[in-house]
Amino acid sequence: MITRRTLLGGAGATALAAAAPSRVGAQTKGAPVKGGSLTWGVETEPSTLNPHLNGQAKAKLILRNAYETLLARTPDGGYVPWLAKDYAVSEDGRIYTFTLRDDVSFHDGEKFDAAAVALNFTKLKEPTYSGSISAGHVSHVSEAIAVDPRTLVLKLSRVYAPFLDGAAGIEILSPKSFASAQLKAGGPEIAGTGPFRIERYVKGQEIRFVRNEAYNWAPANAGHQGPAWLDRVTYRFLPEAAVRTGALTSGQVDVIEGISGNDAGLFKDNPEFTYQSALNTGTPYTLYLNATRGPTEDVRVRQAVLAAIDVERVIRSVYRGERQRAWGVLTPADTDFYDRSIEGSYGFDPKRANRLLDEAGWSSRDAEGFRTKDGQRLSIEIVQSQATLRDQRDVLLQAVQAQARQNAGLDLVLRYVDAGTYTTRQNDGQYGIIPNSTTTQENGLTIYFHYLPRNKGGSINYSRTEAPEISAWLDEAASTLDTKKRFEIYARLQRFALLEQAYGLPLYVPEDQIAASARVKGVGFRPFKRLPENAYDIWLQG
Amino acid sequence: MESRQTSALSPAPALVASRPFKLRRNGLPVQIASRIGSGLLVLWAAVTLSFVSVHLAPGDIVSLLIGEQLRTPEIEAAIRAEWGLDEPVLWQYLRYLTRILHGDFGRSYLLQTDVSQLVLSQIVPTLKLTAAALFVAILFAVTSAVLTAGRRIPRSIAGALELTLVSTPSFWLGILLLYLFSFTLKLFPVSGDRSFSALVLPALALGLPLGAVVGQVLRQGLERALEEPFALTVRSWGTSGLVLRLRHGLRHAALPAVTLTGWLVGSLLSGAVITESVFGRPGLGRVTVEAVLGHDMPVVLAVAILSAFTYVMLSTLVDILYLLLDPRLRDEGREAAR
Numbered sequence: 001m002i003t004r005r006t007l008l009g010g011a012g013a014t015a016l017a018a019a020a021p022s023r024v025g026a027q028t029k030g031a032p033v034k035g036g037s038l039t040w041g042v043e044t045e046p047s048t049l050n051p052h053l054n055g056q057a058k059a060k061l062i063l064r065n066a067y068e069t070l071l072a073r074t075p076d077g078g079y080v081p082w083l084a085k086d087y088a089v090s091e092d093g094r095i096y097t098f099t100l101r102d103d104v105s106f107h108d109g110e111k112f113d114a115a116a117v118a119l120n121f122t123k124l125k126e127p128t129y130s131g132s133i134s135a136g137h138v139s140h141v142s143e144a145i146a147v148d149p150r151t152l153v154l155k156l157s158r159v160y161a162p163f164l165d166g167a168a169g170i171e172i173l174s175p176k177s178f179a180s181a182q183l184k185a186g187g188p189e190i191a192g193t194g195p196f197r198i199e200r201y202v203k204g205q206e207i208r209f210v211r212n213e214a215y216n217w218a219p220a221n222a223g224h225q226g227p228a229w230l231d232r233v234t235y236r237f238l239p240e241a242a243v244r245t246g247a248l249t250s251g252q253v254d255v256i257e258g259i260s261g262n263d264a265g266l267f268k269d270n271p272e273f274t275y276q277s278a279l280n281t282g283t284p285y286t287l288y289l290n291a292t293r294g295p296t297e298d299v300r301v302r303q304a305v306l307a308a309i310d311v312e313r314v315i316r317s318v319y320r321g322e323r324q325r326a327w328g329v330l331t332p333a334d335t336d337f338y339d340r341s342i343e344g345s346y347g348f349d350p351k352r353a354n355r356l357l358d359e360a361g362w363s364s365r366d367a368e369g370f371r372t373k374d375g376q377r378l379s380i381e382i383v384q385s386q387a388t389l390r391d392q393r394d395v396l397l398q399a400v401q402a403q404a405r406q407n408a409g410l411d412l413v414l415r416y417v418d419a420g421t422y423t424t425r426q427n428d429g430q431y432g433i434i435p436n437s438t439t440t441q442e443n444g445l446t447i448y449f450h451y452l453p454r455n456k457g458g459s460i461n462y463s464r465t466e467a468p469e470i471s472a473w474l475d476e477a478a479s480t481l482d483t484k485k486r487f488e489i490y491a492r493l494q495r496f497a498l499l500e501q502a503y504g505l506p507l508y509v510p511e512d513q514i515a516a517s518a519r520v521k522g523v524g525f526r527p528f529k530r531l532p533e534n535a536y537d538i539w540l541q542g
Numbered sequence: 543m544e545s546r547q548t549s550a551l552s553p554a555p556a557l558v559a560s561r562p563f564k565l566r567r568n569g570l571p572v573q574i575a576s577r578i579g580s581g582l583l584v585l586w587a588a589v590t591l592s593f594v595s596v597h598l599a600p601g602d603i604v605s606l607l608i609g610e611q612l613r614t615p616e617i618e619a620a621i622r623a624e625w626g627l628d629e630p631v632l633w634q635y636l637r638y639l640t641r642i643l644h645g646d647f648g649r650s651y652l653l654q655t656d657v658s659q660l661v662l663s664q665i666v667p668t669l670k671l672t673a674a675a676l677f678v679a680i681l682f683a684v685t686s687a688v689l690t691a692g693r694r695i696p697r698s699i700a701g702a703l704e705l706t707l708v709s710t711p712s713f714w715l716g717i718l719l720l721y722l723f724s725f726t727l728k729l730f731p732v733s734g735d736r737s738f739s740a741l742v743l744p745a746l747a748l749g750l751p752l753g754a755v756v757g758q759v760l761r762q763g764l765e766r767a768l769e770e771p772f773a774l775t776v777r778s779w780g781t782s783g784l785v786l787r788l789r790h791g792l793r794h795a796a797l798p799a800v801t802l803t804g805w806l807v808g809s810l811l812s813g814a815v816i817t818e819s820v821f822g823r824p825g826l827g828r829v830t831v832e833a834v835l836g837h838d839m840p841v842v843l844a845v846a847i848l849s850a851f852t853y854v855m856l857s858t859l860v861d862i863l864y865l866l867l868d869p870r871l872r873d874e875g876r877e878a879a880r
Contacts, residue, residue: 047652047653048653048654050654053654127616127617127619127620127621128620128623128624184654184655185653185654185655202734202735202824203660203663203664203824203829204664204667204818204822204823204824204825204828204829205733205734205735205736205822205823205824206734236733236734236822237822238732238733238822239819239822240717240819240820242717243717243720243732243733243820243821243822246720246721246724246725246732247724247725247732247733249725250724250725250726250728250732251728252724252731252732252733387835418599418600418601418835419601419606419835419836419837420599420600420601420606420835420837421600421601422601423601423602423605423606424600424601424605427605459613
């Protein structure tokens with residue numbers, strides 16, 4: 001027995017979103033013009049160009065020019081057809097059937113069909129091809145069957161709620177690509193179906209795409225249909241924020257992303273440029289407190305850390321009002337699962353912080369004014385990976401450190417470490433606090449990685465909690481397809497983790513920023529996932 | 543500048559310390575053979591040291607490859623098997639040495655590409671940058687030394703400028719040059735390895751601090767030379783001051799400057815990291831830093847071999863330059879043979 005979910009005529013919200021093209025921040029005044037080349041200065045160079053193997057959120061805007069997925073998303077989290085015209089889920093939630101378009105071809109001339117898609121899923125299950133990725137969504141697939149050229153059936157070993165979100169977001173590569181020598185590094189030989197194909201890649205400098213003239217299968221909620229407007233688009237790798245800003249203001253590039261709080265003012269309210277920003281989905285930049293080691297083992301100390309820091313003020317002064325203070329285990333951009341009732345329910349309260357620390361026995365002070373117990377100073381080590389130290393986070397951590405000292409006599413020790421030291425410390429639990437944010441492609445799923453025990457899938461469980469109630473809730477949420485029920489469970493988890501256990505102190509919501517010269521039109525963010533969109537709808541005026 | 547070098551980029555300090563190394567005309571085949579022999583020894587030492595230090599650095603390669611993704615025993619096993627990490631370390635080392643002898647440098651763990659191709663594609667832009675920076679450095683050093691040596695006021699102005707350049711972080715110097723000449727005056731493009739004009743600013747950013755160091759040494763040498771009796775003799779022939787400085791003085795002053803330059807060129811490789819990143823240029827510098835941080839052994843070792851090779855070549859070149867510059871060294875060889 002199969003329940004059919006018709007995409008175009010089905011759920012009200014979905015149909016509405018599909019009928020009215022709605023790209024976040026897209027400017028579509030005036031008639032688009034075909035032609036021209038665009039140069040976009042980006043912060044991050046992809047580590048690999050194979051979209052299956054690339055886990056960098058910042059690389060998506062580049063790779064989405066060439067590689068496409070089965071379904072696209074609407075701003076409210078619905079699905080619209082893309083390479084799949086339709087999909088259905090069986091009543092027991094274990095069989096997913098996708099009906100594919102029959103007019104799509106890959107850049108290398110191969111035909112897009114169910115066998116090609118099935119091959120992608122089979123390959124992704126091989127640890128030798130995809131490493132850790134094979135343990136993610138695709139590990140739940142027991143069988144991928146091409147019933148006929150247009151029908152793909154995925155059978156799951158058991159019900160897994162985030163599956164559609166994950167499966168609909170897997171980029172489909174041409175079957176020939178899997179035999180290419182470029183497979184793992186990616187490159188022009190790895191063919192996708194996108195509106196552009198890779199023309200040239202110069203490592204350390206730029207990647208250039210050229211229009212795919214045959215393209216005629218944009219998702220229903222794109223800004224237009226048919227081939228892309230631009231002839232070519234080049235992404236130039238400029239790792240320094242100040243250099244990106246200068247390159248745009250001097251007209252050497254047309255668009256940049258990743259703009260520091262200090263530079264935003266140059267582009268805002270300036271008629272020569274446009275500036276837009278969008279909050280990331282996933283988790284906010286949060287100080288996760290180690291609940292299994294050192295002073296933070298005591299819940300009172302953890303609660304005191306949360307109460308000792310005036311987050312609102314710190315964020316406002318460090319980012320000059322350009323970043324938003326965070327409250328929850330997820331960011332507000334996660335429209336499905338963010339429970340905003342958490343906002344304002346805890347926060348800066350120095351009296352409470354000091355009372356809690358007195359109660360916990362950290363009542364005496366040393367010569368420098370730090371709290372002590374049995375002659376030991378109340379020191380908590382913050383271990384921050386240099387690899388994720390961006391967006392003025394070093395300044396932010398210093399401000400937090402100063403507040404903790406001033407308001408509660410807490411000694412936060414800052415350690416910036418290399419990738420090797422970080423993984424070791426992370427695995428062994430040798431830290432007091434790890435600050436981190438994650439930008440996930442899958443809504444709600446990041447909660448599992450953060451709160452399941454480390455040996456049961458909690459790969460980034462920095463608080464190291466093994467609370468049995470959390471595991472039970474997460475199990476329950478994973479086995480239901482009822483979004484409302486999942487929301488309630490995650491909301492309960494959020495209150496437990498932040499208010500009762502104080503496993504983390506959310507600081508701010510990471511966001512993406514785009515600044516462009518005024519003649520660049522149609523640049524904006526993806527609906528729902530909120531990352532910068534590819535160049536498909538971009539056109540140049542005059 | 544030296545403090546910024548990574549361990550992979552500064553091999554064989556002993557080689558530098560062993561200077562002056564005197565080539566002798568007689569027994570040349572023996573000299574060449576011992577040169578090649580010591581060169582190979584340096585290469586082997588560089589590979590071995592890099593191998594050991596990457597293994598001693600915190601964090602193991604499997605954890606780094608998995609990162610913060612899910613970790614299961616099957617995945618670990620697959621990764622170990624794929625990269626041959628399931629074998630004993632000594633065996634990995636020996637197998638790697640054998641592979642290098644066959645010209646196979648392996649595949650990058652992080653970038654998934656063939657290492658020889660990766661290094662070859664990145665070496666050209668790095669060589670262009672270092673050559674241009676070296677040109678800038680020499681031009682700056684010679685001009686500043688010749689024009690200001692022995693002249694009190696110009697000398698102190700040049701000295702102050704050199705001191706400023708040496709102590710300016712290259713990141714900041716790069717941004718400053720970009721701000722002036724690219725963003726404001728729009729004379730040069732900001733980034734890439736695309737045209738000659740794109741090379742100007744990075745070459746200045748990298749070459750000026752080097753030129754400043756060499757310039758100071760060269761000026762001191764020149765001043766010493768101008769005080770020697772021969773300078774008076776030359777002047778008495780009626781030779782103009784500039785000709786004296788260029789034709790006679792420089793040659794005397796060049797020895798210590800050449801030694802220093804030969805040594806500093808090696809540091810250009812490591813200095814290139816920051817310049818490359820500021821100017822968005824391709825190159826070995828960035829590749830190397832990422833490889834070291836990610837314990838990407840095949841890339842680290844290939845770069846170690848390459849930089850050891852560069853040092854060996856440079857020190858040989860410097861020795862030959864010595865002979866050309868200073869006939870006394872040539873004579874010494876002849877006398878010893880007599």
